[in-house]
Amino acid sequence: MQGSATQFFPGTGATVSAMNNLTINNLFGVNLNNSLNIGGTLNLNAGVFTVGAYTLTLNNPITGILSNFSANNTSSIVIAGTAAGVNIPSVVSQLKSLSVTNTVGTTLQSNLNVSTALFISNGVVKDNQFVLNGTANVTMTGGTLDLEQNTA
Numbered sequence: 001m002q003g004s005a006t007q008f009f010p011g012t013g014a015t016v017s018a019m020n021n022l023t024i025n026n027l028f029g030v031n032l033n034n035s036l037n038i039g040g041t042l043n044l045n046a047g048v049f050t051v052g053a054y055t056l057t058l059n060n061p062i063t064g065i066l067s068n069f070s071a072n073n074t075s076s077i078v079i080a081g082t083a084a085g086v087n088i089p090s091v092v093s094q095l096k097s098l099s100v101t102n103t104v105g106t107t108l109q110s111n112l113n114v115s116t117a118l119f120i121s122n123g124v125v126k127d128n129q130f131v132l133n134g135t136a137n138v139t140m141t142g143g144t145l146d147l148e149q150n151t152a
Contacts, residue, residue: 003026003028003030004028005028006026006028006029006030006031007026007028007029007030007031008030008031008032008033009022009030009031009032009033009034009036010033010034010036011033012033014034016034016036017034017035017036017037018036018037018038018039019036019037019038019039019040020038020039020040021038021040021041021042021043022036022038022040022041022042022043023043023045023064024042024043024044024045024046024047024049024064024068025045025046025047026046026047027046027047028047029047029048029049029050030047030048030049030050031050031052032049032050032051032052032054032056033052033054034054035054035055035056035057035076036054036055036056036057037057037059037078037080038056038057038058038059038060039059039060039081040059040060041060041061041062041063042058042060042062042063043062043063043064044062044063044064044065044066044068044069045064045065046065046068047068048068048069048070049068049069049070050070050071051069051070051071051072051075051076051077052072052074052075053074053075053096054075054076055075055076055077055078055097056071056075056076056077056078057077057078057080058077058078058079058080058081058086059080059081059083059086059102060081060083060086061083061084061085061086061087062087062089066089066090066091067089067091069089069091069092070091070092071088071092071094071095072092072094072095073094073095073096073113073115074096075095075096076095076096076097076098076099077092077095077097077098077099078098078099078100078101079098079099079100079101079102079105079106079123080099080101080102081102081103082102082103082104083102083104084104085104086102086104086106087106087107087108087109088106088108088109088112089109090109090110091110092110092112093110093111093112093113094112094113094114094115095112095113095114095115096114096115096116096117097114097115097116097117097118097119097136098112098114098117098118098119098136099117099118099119099120099121100119100120100121100122100123100125100143101121101122101123102122102123103122103123104123104124105122105123105124105125105126105143105144106123106125106126107125107126107128108125108126108127108128108130108132109128109130110130111130111131111132111133112130112131112132112133112134113133113134114132114133114134114136115134115135115136116135116136116137117136117137117139118132118134118136118137118138118139119138119139119140119141120138120139120140120141120142120143120144120145121140121141121142121143122142122143123143123144124143124144124145124146125143125144125145125146126146126148127146127147127148128148129148132147
């Protein structure tokens, strides 16, 4: 997506709920205005991509400038698919919910506070010696939650 002003995706009245690849190349940024499942790659070239109060499903690693990814305590992320390296960028410190259904799992890149729901059904969720906390209800129907002791 390119533009000369902030864009909202998929746009007013649009019903896009899933797509293959999405490239963000708008210095003014792109905000989700509906939940979205990206089956391919989310590529962040220019401008901030903001999840906001929606659910973003990632099936492959985010590429490009990872600091251009924005999610907060109103955002929900689903780590899905079978690809390795599908991780939440280190600039994200809060989420409303996190679901991990990816067969490989995910590894934290920074401290993460999850406020409502943490759901793990597949793969290994590694804290990578970061703090995974919050007031979320934790549901595990499969997979592994690997919490390491931070000795720093």
